[in-house]
Amino acid sequence: MFPHEHLLASLLPIVLYVVLRERQLPTQGVVFATVIGSQFPDLIDKPLAHQFGVIPSGRVFMHSLPFVIPIAVCVIAYGWQTDRPRVAGAFVVAYLLHLLGDTYQVLRTGQIPADLLWPFVAAQARPEVPFWAGTNGTNVQLWTVFSVVVLMMTLGVLTRDMLRQYKSC
Numbered sequence: 576m577f578p579h580e581h582l583l584a585s586l587l588p589i590v591l592y593v594v595l596r597e598r599q600l601p602t603q604g605v606v607f608a609t610v611i612g613s614q615f616p617d618l619i620d621k622p623l624a625h626q627f628g629v630i631p632s633g634r635v636f637m638h639s640l641p642f643v644i645p646i647a648v649c650v651i652a653y654g655w656q657t658d659r660p661r662v663a664g665a666f667v668v669a670y671l672l673h674l675l676g677d678t679y680q681v682l683r684t685g686q687i688p689a690d691l692l693w694p695f696v697a698a699q700a701r702p703e704v705p706f707w708a709g710t711n712g713t714n715v716q717l718w719t720v721f722s723v724v725v726l727m728m729t730l731g732v733l734t735r736d737m738l739r740q741y742k743s744c
Contacts, residue, residue: 576676577707578614584676585613585669593661604662611729612669616677618726622719625705625712632701635693638674647671657736 576584589609593601601609611618616637624633636642647667654663674691681688689696708715 576673578617581617581673581676582610582652585609585672588672589665589668593720601665602661603660605665607732608662608666609669611725615666615670616673617718618722619713621705622722625708625715626719630698631693632690632698633705634677634690634701635698636678638690639693641690641693641695643670643674653733657740687713690708 578602586606586609589605590601593599593605617633617639620635621633622629623629623636630636635644647670650663650666650670651660654660654666675682678688678691689699704712705715
């Protein structure tokens with residue numbers, strides 16, 4: 576799926592859930608967490624695979640359940656600790672919806688995609704250069720820059736939250 580498809584596939588159900596449950600629009604924190612969660616696996620895996628060649632595919636590592644589950648647990652614990660369980664839940668749901676969006680066609684056949692079990696199962700073979708790379712990999716380079724910017728902004732928000740939490744103790 577493309578980034579905007581992941582965003583819509585995550586944002587629409589979360590907004591609908593919040594509107595039906597709370598009778599109001601989601602907070603900025605929930606929307607921010609949903610946006611980041613909907614892109615998170617690709618923000619890490621695409622640059623690692625296509626820019627730096629560290630992992631075998633752009634759909635392993637952060638797309639793999641052995642890594643997803645501990646990350647989801649840590650995010651939920653962070654949300655609980657900072658008294659933001661809805662924000663943490665929005666991130667985790669968006670993250671899981673991203674994985675579902677990437678794998679639903681194989682899952683419908685009753686099989687578990689190999690990418691979801693990497694590194695215990697070999698990654699699915701894919702072309703070395705992704706279809707969206709563009710001339711001389713320009714889109715890969717742009718995605719890598721975008722990933723770094725988004726991840727640094729997110730790290731800034733997390734650091735600010737942790738400092739506030741530490742000062743209030």
